[in-house]
Amino acid sequence: MTKEQLTLFIKAEARSLGFAVCGIAKADAVAPETARRLEQWIKEGNGGTMSYLERNSEKRLDVRELVPGCRSVVCVALNYYPRERDIIRGRLHLSHYALGRDYHKALKERLFTLLAHINEQQPTAGRAFCDTAPILERYWAARAGIGVIGKNHQLIVPGAGTHFFLGELLIDAELTYDTPLDHNPCVGCDRCLRACPTGALTAHGFDARRCLSYLTIEYRGELPKNIGEKMGNCFYGCDRCQASCPHNREAVATEIPDFWAAESLRAMHNDDWHNITEEKYKELFADSAVERCGYEQLMRNIKACER
Numbered sequence: 001m002t003k004e005q006l007t008l009f010i011k012a013e014a015r016s017l018g019f020a021v022c023g024i025a026k027a028d029a030v031a032p033e034t035a036r037r038l039e040q041w042i043k044e045g046n047g048g049t050m051s052y053l054e055r056n057s058e059k060r061l062d063v064r065e066l067v068p069g070c071r072s073v074v075c076v077a078l079n080y081y082p083r084e085r086d087i088i089r090g091r092l093h094l095s096h097y098a099l100g101r102d103y104h105k106a107l108k109e110r111l112f113t114l115l116a117h118i119n120e121q122q123p124t125a126g127r128a129f130c131d132t133a134p135i136l137e138r139y140w141a142a143r144a145g146i147g148v149i150g151k152n153h154q155l156i157v158p159g160a161g162t163h164f165f166l167g168e169l170l171i172d173a174e175l176t177y178d179t180p181l182d183h184n185p186c187v188g189c190d191r192c193l194r195a196c197p198t199g200a201l202t203a204h205g206f207d208a209r210r211c212l213s214y215l216t217i218e219y220r221g222e223l224p225k226n227i228g229e230k231m232g233n234c235f236y237g238c239d240r241c242q243a244s245c246p247h248n249r250e251a252v253a254t255e256i257p258d259f260w261a262a263e264s265l266r267a268m269h270n271d272d273w274h275n276i277t278e279e280k281y282k283e284l285f286a287d288s289a290v291e292r293c294g295y296e297q298l299m300r301n302i303k304a305c306e307r
């Protein structure tokens with residue numbers, strides 16, 4: 001197979017596995033400006049307690065340090081935009097990305113299958129990643145031309161919005177490479193900045209320490225006083241900077257059953273959440289990314305919503 005043929009094969013296979021988009025970039029160091037900005041962002045303490053961001057910077061800044069010998073970064077995205085019946089209004093609710101099965105598992109399974117299919121065509125060494133390694137996922141997705149990073153710091157996929165899980169295959173095959181998209185999706189818009197209830201998103205950047213997603217999911221300590229007013233009914237994550245983005249008017253509901261909400265989750269009312277037992281929590285989130293949050297932290301969040 002020529003590299004052109006293998007490239008076409010990989011993209012066709014990615015589509016048949018359910019990935020909404022697939023783009024490919026040459027594996028090398030990230031742009032110096034990106035590296036400089038990231039270093040400054042961390043130095044200013046914007047990452048809060050996410051100290052892992054300070055580690056493995058050589059790998060984060062050059063994927064060849066993470067997977068020696070890799071030549072190509074195959075970037076994919078899985079749509080998780082919720083079905084109308086899974087959008088819960090007027091009740092406590094989870095961020096949309098957490099409604100279904102743990103996306104790390106759902107996405108990696110598909111990446112492993114993709115890698116196996118590539119190997120049926122030609123022997124290829126590689127590794128699969130999804131939010132589990134020091135990789136600048138949105139940067140690579142943008143570089144592979146599958147979207148553009150908006151002011152809300154999400155990847156905006158043209159004609160499809162921002163509700164995507166991202167994943168990568170780092171492989172040793174040389175392929176033909178895509179170029180970044182050449183347009184600014186945010187011209188004349190600042191809706192996400194205005195929608196952000198905590199000031200985490202501003203025209204100057206993003207401060208994770210103020211972000212409700214960080215505070216309710218990553219942060220293990222006591223929540224700031226009066227944060228409940230900002231949280232509203234969101235006890236796990238916060239979708240406002242996505243919900244406000246006009247590009248999501250073009251989003252279509254996911255057809256991937258992995259990301260549909262289970263009936264048991266959809267049946268939960270406010271009283272059920274406030275009185276949830278650890279046993280029920282484990283039952284609801286046995287195969288969910290929420291399981292890593294832990295019962296105590298979830299209760300901390302739910303109680304904060306009560307105030």
Ligand code: SF4
Nearest residue numbers: 196211212238240241
């Ligand atoms: S998730 Fe919520 S708090 Fe965080 S940046 Fe977006 S709108 Fe702001």
Ligand code: SF4
Nearest residue numbers: 150152186189192245
């Ligand atoms: S809401 Fe507007 S400014 Fe924010 S990411 Fe979407 S298009 Fe860009």
